[in-house]
Structures are given as structure tokens and as C-alpha cells.
Amino acid sequence: MSDENENxxxxxxxxxxxGSISYPGHPLGPDGSEPVETIDLSEYTATVVTWTTSTATPPGVRAPNHxxxxxxxxxxxxxxxxxxLTTDEIESGDEVRPVYVEELRDPEAGIKEPASQDWDGYRFEPV
Structure with missing residues (x-):
């Protein structure tokens, strides 16, 4: 994959x-300044603070949704x-890493035009 695609x-x-960091980024930070740098969080691991399972999910989102x-x-x-999350076998305090997913939901589900429902992003997977 080229650097352009990775970005x-x-x-x-x-x-x-x-020095504060916001995810997602905003046009202005807590101090009213514009961003001075972008950081790719997918290059880091994270710690699970808390987690839950949703069984009443929006159209096109997997159920159950961790x-x-x-x-x-x-x-x-x-x-x-x-x-x-990629799994329900997780505990608070576990270390996870972001993994890119092309479809976090089924674009054919729901009442909107499927082309407007593209939804890629990241899931968190145990390290």
C-alpha cells in the first residue's frame, strides 16, 4: 500500500x-488554537477503559455489537x-490495537441511498 493510501x-x-490531543480532530482545540499536528492513532495500542455489548443495533450494524x-x-x-471490538472476549484493562475495516455496517440496510452509507473505520482487536 502506498503512503497516500495509508494516509x-x-x-x-x-x-x-x-499539547492536548483530540480524536476526532476539531478545527479548534481546548485553548482555541488550530491544530499544529495530526497523529495517526492506528500506529499505537490502547487500553480498554470499559466495554459493552449492544443487542439493539441500527440497521446494517452487526448484532450483537461489541x-x-x-x-x-x-x-x-x-x-x-x-x-x-473484534470480539467479546475482552476485559477492562486489556491492550488493543486498531484494525482498519472497509465496512462497519451493511450499506444496503436502512432507508437511505446505499452509496451514501459507506462507513469504513476501525475496530479494536486484543493484542
């Missing part, structure tokens, strides 16, 4: 002048994210 699938967070809040440590700065 297209980055799990992109933003660092601001005050979700977690995870925390990355990026140069001593904590960054939290929420996302699907």
Missing part, C-alpha cells in the same frame, strides 16, 4: 498548541476513542 485510512487525531471506550497514550497525553 487515506489514518485514524487521525489532532494535536494543539497547548463496543469499547479505549485510551491511547501518545507521548504521555491520554486520548480516548470509542469503537467496535
Amino acid at each position: 487515506a485510512n489514518a485514524m487521525e487525531a489532532s494535536r494543539y498548541e497547548d 463496543l469499547a471506550i479505549v485510551e491511547f497514550d501518545v507521548d504521555g497525553e491520554p486520548v480516548r476513542a470509542i469503537g467496535q
Whole structure:
């Protein structure tokens, strides 16, 4: 995969002048400054803070759907994210890594035009 394609699938967070990091990135940080750097969180591992299983999922989302809040440590700065898990065999405190998935939901499900329902992203997999 070329660098261009890798960047297209980055799990992109933003660092601001005050050192804080936001995922997803925002146009302005907590101190009101614009981002000074982007960070690809897919290059890091994270710790599961908490997790749950949803059995009442939106159209096209797998059921049951295992979700977690995870925390990355990026140069001593904590960054939290929420996302699907690859398994329900997980405990709070486990180490996970982000894995890219082309379809987090079935674009044919639901009432919207399928082309508008492309939804790629990351799931968290135990290390």
C-alpha cells in the first residue's frame, strides 16, 4: 500500500498548541488554537477503559455489537476513542490495537441511498 493510501485510512487525531490531543480532530482545540499536528492513532495500542455489548443495533450494524471506550497514550497525553471490538472476549484493562475495516455496517440496510452509507473505520482487536 502506498503512503497516500495509508494516509487515506489514518485514524487521525489532532494535536494543539497547548499539547492536548483530540480524536476526532476539531478545527479548534481546548485553548482555541488550530491544530499544529495530526497523529495517526492506528500506529499505537490502547487500553480498554470499559466495554459493552449492544443487542439493539441500527440497521446494517452487526448484532450483537461489541463496543469499547479505549485510551491511547501518545507521548504521555491520554486520548480516548470509542469503537467496535473484534470480539467479546475482552476485559477492562486489556491492550488493543486498531484494525482498519472497509465496512462497519451493511450499506444496503436502512432507508437511505446505499452509496451514501459507506462507513469504513476501525475496530479494536486484543493484542
